[in-house]
């Protein structure tokens with residue numbers, strides 16, 4: 001053991017213990033300077049009779065001695081300065097709360113809690129560690145017959161705090177669908193005049209029918225608001241927004257919303273399963289079926305433009321809905337939440 005180390009005994013908290021792994025290159029100069037300083041301090045505390053062992057403890061190095069001798073280097077080396085800062089002055093020492101031992105483990109919880117607070121010097125905060133999550137805009141899309149309506153309908157049943165933005169369509173109303181709730185059912189002529197009057201946020205001709213999100217929507221208290229205004233209104237109230245669009249509509253919404261929204265692509269487990277599902281729905285003529293299936297082949301190529309893909313497998317609607325819920329939950333748990341700009 002070298003002389004400096006020998007003398008360092010009670011001052012070990014000044015520097016790294018001898019067995020530590022090598023210091024990083026940034027820390028090395030500081031530690032070298034420090035060791036040299038201590039070596040020089042050790043030499044200056046030389047034993048009166050060479051050959052005799054030095055006293056082990058306490059070393060005759062007072063805090064003031066260390067401070068004064070290190071002063072020159074302390075002004076130049078940030079690392080040393082911060083180490084010295086950890087040494088408290090006598091005045092600070094006097095101000096310190098006298099050491100109170102922790103109560104035994106058998107102590108009551110309330111007493112232990114209070115003692116821990118007292119020892120840390122401030123009461124424990126009951127504020128949540130994480131702020132409340134931001135509301136989301138969810139865009140659900142996918143080929144015809146994949147189950148967009150079915151998934152969204154079930155999602156709205158099982159999850160609170162969602163607002164569904166109703167789409168206008170020129171396709172005929174299907175059994176069980178409610179005008180103004182599932183869709184706004186309008187004629188092709190009405191839809192064309194909506195396009196002319198620029199009343200749609202996005203629109204597309206999907207399998208020969210028009211579909212689009214009207215800019216004017218019935219908001220809370222039945223006032224008519226623009227779709228974006230309505231979305232903002234619901235977001236401000238903490239609701240998550242759900243939009244259902246076809247693939248063309250999703251592309252338009254991506255250009256409007258960018259990364260503000262979460263885009264989900266719904267698929268069946270296979271093309272075969274998708275066609276079987278469309279056939280069993282019995283809502284399309286064979287010609288319309290052909291268009292939908294041919295379009296679906298093209299549409300799945302756009303999957304990579306979405307954020308998530310959800311498989312809605314035959315007879316597994318609830319699994320698909322659970323996966324959508326998990327996506328919502330995961331999005332809400334993000335540290336860096338999406339910055340909604342609409």
Ligand SMILES: Nc1ncnc2c1ncn2[C@@H]1O[C@H](COP(=O)(O)OP(=O)(O)OP(=O)(O)O)[C@@H](O)[C@H]1O
Pocket residue numbers: 142143144145146147148149150151277278280281312313314315316317
């Ligand atoms: N997981 C599932 N298993 C079995 N049948 C399903 C499943 N999901 C949806 N369906 C059924 O498949 C058919 C198509 O579903 P849905 O109408 O929701 O599709 P869509 O994507 O909204 O179609 P479109 O875009 O043509 O309106 C419906 O008859 C629906 O009940």
